[in-house]
Amino acid sequence: MAKKEFNVKLYGILSIIFVALILGLLTVRTFITRYNAFDPGKTASAYVSTIVETGDGYGAYKISLLSKNSKFGDFIRNNFIYPEIYENYEPGSSTKGLKGLNDESLKGEKTKNDNGALEGELIDSMYPYYKSLIEANNGWDYYDIIFKSYISRLKEQRKEIFGDDYFDDETFFTCIESNIKTYGEELTGTEDVTDKNTGVQISSASVGEYQKKYGDDYRFTVEIKESKDTDVIADTALYDISPDSIKGEKEMILTVRCGEETVIDEIKVYAVKIGHSWFIDNINTDTGILYNFYK
Amino acid sequence: MGNSEKKKYMKKSEIFTFGIGLFGVALLTGWMPDYTQTYFADFAFKGKGFDAGVISANISTVFLAAGIIGAVIELITGFLIDNTRTRLGKVKPWIGFGAVPMVIIAMLVFCAPDTRNQTLAIVWMYVIYSLYTAVGCAVERPSECFGALCSPEPSERSTAISIASFMKSVGQSGGMVVIMVVGIIMKAVMGQQQFKNAEAQGLDLVIATAICALGFIIFVMIFFINNKERVPYTREKVSLKDAVKVVFTHKNLLMVSLTKLTGFGRGVYGTVSLYIAIYLLGSKDLKLALLLPMGIGTAVGTLLVNFVLKKFSTKQTYILFCVYGASTLTILYFVATGIGFRSELIIPFLILNFFCGIQHGNTNVTPNIMIADCVDEIEYKTGKRQEGLAYAGFGLFAKVASAFTKALGPWLLYTWSGYLASTDANIAYAAQSDSTLNKFLMIYTIIPAVFVILQGVPIIFYDMVGDKKEKITKALMERRAAASAGDADTPQEKTSENA
Numbered sequence: 001m002a003k004k005e006f007n008v009k010l011y012g013i014l015s016i017i018f019v020a021l022i023l024g025l026l027t028v029r030t031f032i033t034r035y036n037a038f039d040p041g042k043t044a045s046a047y048v049s050t051i052v053e054t055g056d057g058y059g060a061y062k063i064s065l066l067s068k069n070s071k072f073g074d075f076i077r078n079n080f081i082y083p084e085i086y087e088n089y090e091p092g093s094s095t096k097g098l099k100g101l102n103d104e105s106l107k108g109e110k111t112k113n114d115n116g117a118l119e120g121e122l123i124d125s126m127y128p129y130y131k132s133l134i135e136a137n138n139g140w141d142y143y144d145i146i147f148k149s150y151i152s153r154l155k156e157q158r159k160e161i162f163g164d165d166y167f168d169d170e171t172f173f174t175c176i177e178s179n180i181k182t183y184g185e186e187l188t189g190t191e192d193v194t195d196k197n198t199g200v201q202i203s204s205a206s207v208g209e210y211q212k213k214y215g216d217d218y219r220f221t222v223e224i225k226e227s228k229d230t231d232v233i234a235d236t237a238l239y240d241i242s243p244d245s246i247k248g249e250k251e252m253i254l255t256v257r258c259g260e261e262t263v264i265d266e267i268k269v270y271a272v273k274i275g276h277s278w279f280i281d282n283i284n285t286d287t288g289i290l291y292n293f294y295k
Numbered sequence: 296m297g298n299s300e301k302k303k304y305m306k307k308s309e310i311f312t313f314g315i316g317l318f319g320v321a322l323l324t325g326w327m328p329d330y331t332q333t334y335f336a337d338f339a340f341k342g343k344g345f346d347a348g349v350i351s352a353n354i355s356t357v358f359l360a361a362g363i364i365g366a367v368i369e370l371i372t373g374f375l376i377d378n379t380r381t382r383l384g385k386v387k388p389w390i391g392f393g394a395v396p397m398v399i400i401a402m403l404v405f406c407a408p409d410t411r412n413q414t415l416a417i418v419w420m421y422v423i424y425s426l427y428t429a430v431g432c433a434v435e436r437p438s439e440c441f442g443a444l445c446s447p448e449p450s451e452r453s454t455a456i457s458i459a460s461f462m463k464s465v466g467q468s469g470g471m472v473v474i475m476v477v478g479i480i481m482k483a484v485m486g487q488q489q490f491k492n493a494e495a496q497g498l499d500l501v502i503a504t505a506i507c508a509l510g511f512i513i514f515v516m517i518f519f520i521n522n523k524e525r526v527p528y529t530r531e532k533v534s535l536k537d538a539v540k541v542v543f544t545h546k547n548l549l550m551v552s553l554t555k556l557t558g559f560g561r562g563v564y565g566t567v568s569l570y571i572a573i574y575l576l577g578s579k580d581l582k583l584a585l586l587l588p589m590g591i592g593t594a595v596g597t598l599l600v601n602f603v604l605k606k607f608s609t610k611q612t613y614i615l616f617c618v619y620g621a622s623t624l625t626i627l628y629f630v631a632t633g634i635g636f637r638s639e640l641i642i643p644f645l646i647l648n649f650f651c652g653i654q655h656g657n658t659n660v661t662p663n664i665m666i667a668d669c670v671d672e673i674e675y676k677t678g679k680r681q682e683g684l685a686y687a688g689f690g691l692f693a694k695v696a697s698a699f700t701k702a703l704g705p706w707l708l709y710t711w712s713g714y715l716a717s718t719d720a721n722i723a724y725a726a727q728s729d730s731t732l733n734k735f736l737m738i739y740t741i742i743p744a745v746f747v748i749l750q751g752v753p754i755i756f757y758d759m760v761g762d763k764k765e766k767i768t769k770a771l772m773e774r775r776a777a778a779s780a781g782d783a784d785t786p787q788e789k790t791s792e793n794a
Contacts, residue, residue: 006382008391012516015395019512022399027505030406034496037489049342067488074487116722191348195716197709202718219344277489 037063037277040250044269045222047280048254051290052220052264054184057140058176064282065239065272066143073173080147081169084155101155101167108164122154122161122171123178129153130179138288150176187294213294214258225266226253234272234281241274248273249281256293263293304446304525310455312521313445314462316390319514320438321466322473323401324431326507330470330500331404331424332358338497339407340416353417360421361428366694368432370538373687376437377533377680384524386444386682389437391519397430398508405497405504436690438515440682443667444524447775449768453609453664457601460660464597468590469510474503527775529680541673541681542688548669550753551662552692554613558658558750559696559703560742561620566704567738570714573724574732575636576644588645589652596656604661608760609668613661617751620654624744627651631736654747662689668759675767707738 036042043063050060062072070078082089086100110118133146140146154175155167189208194201210218230251236243250271256264267289270281335354372389379385404423410416442456477499482490493499543549572582596616603612627647634640666685674680708714712734717725727735759767 008383009520011391012520015391016512016516019395019398020509023402023505023508026402026406027501030501031493031498033409034501035493035498036496037492062488062492069486071487071491115726120722197705198714198716200716200718202716 037279040271040273040278041224041227041252043271043278043280044250044252044254045224047269047285048222048256048267048287048290049220051139051287052222052256052293053188054180055134055187055291056180056184057134057143057287057291058180060140060280060287061143061282064280065234065236065241066282068274068279069240076147076172077169080144080151081172084151085167085169101165102169103166106164106166108162108166110162111164111166114162118161119174122158123175125157125161126150126154126175127179127182129157130176131183134183134291139291141282141285141287209294214261218258220263221257223255223257224252225255227251230270232270232281232284234270235283236272238283245274246272247275250278256290264289302448303451304448305451305455309445309522310458312518313441313455314459315514316441316518316522317438317459317463318466318469319511319518320435321463322469322514323398323507323511324435325467326470326473326504327401327404327427327431328358330474330504331427334405334407334497334500335420335424338500339420340410340413341496343411343413343416345413345416349413350417353420357420357424361424362694362698364425365428365432366691368429369436369687369690369694370542370684372433372436373681373683373685374533374535374538376440376683376687377538379683380528384444385528386437386440387519387522387524390434390441390515393430393434393437394512394515394519397427397434398512400427400430401511402504402508405501434515436686437683438518439663439690440686441522441524442663443670443682443685444526445522447526447768447772449668449671449764452667453604454601456663456667457597457604457660460663461594461597464594464656464659470503470507473506473510474499477503477506526680527779529674529678533679533681533684537677537679538681538684541684542691545669545673547672547757547759548666548685548688550757551665551669552689553753554658554662554750555689555692555696556699557752558746559699560746561750562697562700562743563704563707563746564739564743566708567735570708570724570735571739574727574735575631576641577638581641584645585648588649589655592649592652593655593659595649596653597659598656599653600656600660604664608764609661609665610754610757610760613657613665613754613757614751616654616657616661617747617754620651620657620747621744623647623651623654624740624747628736628740628744631740632733636732658750665757665759668764671764671767671771672759675771704738707742708735712738 032038036046047060047063051057061067066072066075078091082095082100083091085102086095086098089095089098089100130150133149134140137145151172154172158167158171159165185206185208187209189211190203190206192201192205193203228251230249232249232251234246234249236246250273252269252271254264254267254269255262256267267287268285270284271278272281273279332354335357336351340350376385376389379388381388383391400423404427408415408419410419442452442459445455446452478490478494481493481499481502485493490499541548542552568585569579569582572585573579576585600612600616603615607615627644630643630647631640634643666689667682670680670682670685673685713728713731715725715727715731717723
């Protein structure tokens, strides 16, 4: 009986098909598991967790309706920064050809020669103001007030430190994001930081508000207590989203715990489905309690 | 038999598909280490509340452990390859049948378990990456060995190896293109912010890995279907003692392997490139601009070697490129010190970087051709053909050399140069003294130049060239012709039937 030859071609083709199927399945599974926007509960939990863990309401907006049509950074540029940089700027219009405060000719000597020290001074000087804004507004829900006030103060403060009128979006993002990080570190505490290459200590450890209240090994968990369809209407026009594109709306009640202790029993979060993705309805969701529960 | 040197054994398409195969292997193996590190550190367990310091420390040891496992598996694979005798040949089954598990395990590296148990997460990192390294070695090494088996005719073999090496070097950077394209497509499909959110979960890495893995299996299978081993394996079993002996006692093979050790410091420039970009060229963004001309130079050099090899022997070519490499690095040093560390330096620095990159083409190609020649010499002397161990031995020396480079680079940069770290949270990079800046430049140029010369030293004692090589090639051809006349059941004949 003749021995059958091993069919190399058939094996090669079957291997490609088999592997393509496995890769496809693993990729889809991983995407569905990790990408929160496909699930309203995960989206709501991520929104609440971001704020609870570091007081970062700014970062939480990245999964809200506000960021549906444009990058969060572009939303801030178009609506709050560019109107301060360019005279008569209309949100959404192009900045091409416009001359404003970000013109290189406005840079003074201090700006040109700064090695980061003056920028650091600016960031540090803005922090108390940032903190006062968050406390006065009970968090980040009134983002328009926060952005407008912060930018206005930042322009003045920058002029005082650098001695010129130059102002650009980078200055804003560097400052506010550093302030948000510092605010988070006041809650969570920090550890000693050493340069990993040279072993030189860069900063010392600090104890955060959460550690004082809940101990060193605290860990927050966020759970969905209740989830139902709702008739609460999201204000989509504010973000240029057509109401017809909304395929579903949910109202969810979430519980925040630290270990066994319930620190927030009820935070109501609204989410809206557009296409296959869920977005937090940031207008109807009140997050004030998430900034005060530890006090 | 007088014209046997000129005889073509490979179909034109085979030379191309050998390159395609190595391109596919490099697409995945070039992608995995760096992006696995990024994935483990930044995305795999994001939001799980794990101790970042503990995870970070473990990632370093995961790679150390995987490196040790890889070195051991490399030798074992080499030994097993040399004892493999199948109708498909001795190397092809490892590539064809190892590719499927390798690609699936590679994908699983980017599918972290959804756990809040830190110990379990750490164990998973060790297990999955060690497994990938082990299976990866068992496929990658045989794919390189194939060069020694693709043709019994040395010049045809050299051409195939140099073209395949070029495609391999292109494949190694393929992942960077894939991740860029994946980003563009995801942005277009999902929207800017939604892409950012997905990117924050490492999902672009997952998709890019799947694409690299799919490319790997397609290209490797094209190679597996189209290419044949054309040098028949020898019948004698290789003992473990012989295996170890061949790696460390065969003079020419040892000399080629020693180039890795004597030249280990030529790679320290990579450690300092970020600081060259910041302090000497003025912006850390220029790091990529620094590496790009060098990468292009390497690709050009890989092709150039093939032309030089038509005029000169492998030994002459290797030494010529070493002298050239050391010269360009020295010129770069003097040009940089002559112009001074200011913006006018950027353009000449980047141009010279391209010329410095050309020498790397030699180290990518010529040793592989030399090893194939050494395998012929070993077969001629012992009657045993040991591609597996010859390439595994070279790979082992390369791994040891790489460990030395990783130790020397940071020592030169952070201790010898007198580097000052910034202690001001608002200043990323502290000002450095002129002496430190000059030492940065030396780490990038003069020190690698010294090692480039040192890597050429062992090759002075390499003698598998000229008349000796011709005599051995001729004798082996006669031996094989006699053997195949007496034994029709060689893999060459069997695989010819399949083709």
